[in-house]
Amino acid sequence: MISKHIYKKQGIELNYYEIRNTLQPLVLIHAQGVDAASFENVWEPLSKQYHVYSIDCYGHGESLHNAERYNVEDISKAIICFLEDVVKKNVFLLGHSSGGLIAAYIASKTELCSYLILEDPPFFSSQGERRKNTYNYMDLSTVCHNFINQSESKDFVLYYFSNQYAWNLSRKDQEKR
Secondary structure (H helix, E strand, C coil), rough: CCCEEEEECCEEECCCCCCCECCCCEEEECCCCCCCHHHHHHHHHHCCCCCEEEECEEEECCCCCCCCCHHHHHHHHHHHHHHHHCCCCEEEEEEEHHHHHHHHHCCCHCCCCEEEEECCCCCCCCCCCHHHHHHHHHHHHHHCCCCHHHCCCHHHHHHHHHCHHHHHHHHHHHHCC
């Protein structure tokens, strides 16, 4: 049975879903722009082999909404406190996309991660001129930079989807036809 909780401690506020049992804990960390419920279709099947925790990262779902805390370090520290206070034993940690960055950071900072599972984490090269040919530079980094330096749009998700590299490529292809 799925239950929903809020973990609060000294400025930390994490919403999470849990399927309790006596099995190995598995903690799921979602991608940017979705929330813990993005794993909803796999909670039940996973609960046959794991005690499932699915966490809303800061700025998503019902977790803390404070833009100053929307970074890998703050989110990771909050989840480490959650592991120490709620789970209280070693976990298997799965991170999808930006959740993979968070999961990798957590695994590097605590002994509570027994296994690390990364699903499409955005690890990109950022060295020298080579960075200008990476998808991250042409897409996410450039769009983020442009968003910060404009004042017309306040909604990053809408701005991103309107200005992302892949979207513009397909739009240009359609204009040629």
